[in-house]
Amino acid sequence: MTHRLPRGALLAAAVLALATACGSKSSPPATTAAAPAHWTITGLGTLGPTYTTSIASAINEHGEVVGGSGTANGTQHAFLWRDGKMTDLGTLGGRDSGAAAINESGQVIGGSLTARPARSHGFIWQDGKMTDLGTLGGRSSRPRAINDRGQVVGESATASGEIHPFLWQDGKMTDLGTLGGSLGYALAINAKGQVVGQSKTASGRIHGFLWQNGKMTDLGTLGPAHTDSSAVAINDRGQVVGTSFTAVVTQTGQQGHAFLWQNGKMSDLGTLGPAYPAGDAVAINASGEVVGSSLATSGKRHPVVWRNGKIADLGSLGGSFGTAVAINDRGQVIGVSIPASGASVHAFVWQGGKLTDLGTLGGAESDPSAINEHDQIVGLGTTAAGKGRAVMWTLRPIRSNG
DSSP, rough: OOOOOTTTTTTEEOOOOOOOOOOOOOOOOOOOOOEEEEEEEOOOOSSSSSTEEEEEEOOOOOOOOOEEBTTTTSEEEEEEEETTTEEEEEEEEEEEEEEEETTOOOOOOEEEEESSSEEEEEEEEETTEEEEOOOEEEEEEEEEEEETTTTTTEEEEETTSSSSEEEEEETTTEEOOOOOEEEEEEEETTTTTEEEEEETTTSOEEEEEETTTTTEEEEESSSEEEEEEEEEEOOTTTOOOEEEEEEEEETEEEEEEEEEETTTTTOOOOEEEEEEEEOOEEEEETTEEEEEEEEESSSOOOEEETTTTEEEEESSSSEEEEEEEEOOOTOOOOEEETTTOOSOOOOEEEEEEEEEEEBBEEEEEEEOOOOOOSSSEEEEEEEOOOOOOOHHHEEEEEOOOO
């Protein structure tokens, strides 16, 4: 399993906010019927008083949760939550820290400020000890993902002031290079150590890349109309997903199409409506199912899943916006959507052909970060007082009174 920086994850001192070509539509894939159950939300608390905030960034298969929380003295610290208890992971000597991901061995990555002069450095935490990942010679580094072998990827400043993707393992940080430009980011790594991300080329464009066996490959774009691309996720089969962008820029940013790259070829995954040809891919599971979003013919952005060469609209909670965030190997999809009666997003889960509003802690908003294979979802929920809290949603059986 790849553990990568999720949507809404915290780093350093701030909250930082897919198997053959397809274009046809289908009904959303069905899953096996289960006994009646409902999702419950639980606040995971904070490292400080009730007025502080917290957010959960990631969860592993053991139900261990990491993220960031305010403390009693006004700082923000990385936390590990397990067995109902939130533990402060500390810092690298500076004021603030935040955890981004955790693997199955309980190794945690994130970012922290160092002691004076305060710099933002990546860290790995395990067995009660936080270790500075260092840099590629520059002032800062940022980890993005960790696999179960303890290999960490991200980006770091170099001595010359450029930003390069790195691979850290066994105490050593390796510069993965770029596609010819001065900028690059490693965004995900699979169990085999294959790395994907994006890099500036010698011509000044941004292209997705695959790094393996010491070599970086330019994944290109979907054609002459597409100027840039970004690879954001890879499964253990080596299938890569991301977005290929056109030169068209609208109020919502640069427009693009979701792509799947495999066996040396990039394929267009298609969109929901030809009148609004825009979409993106954000995650892929072990089976090659891909999730993201697409503009529908109505002009609204909807969460979608691509499966067996077909795109399926997962619907919405009634509002004008929605997108998927992640998919697990069981085909459960999480994301955000605006309800018909509100202006803020709510977390949702899609399973068995049904989109379910996961609700909040009484406030206006909720936002999921990650899902495991055991019916556990983590993220952020707001309280009636407007405070953000790290939360876990759990699928529980409905008990009969009979």
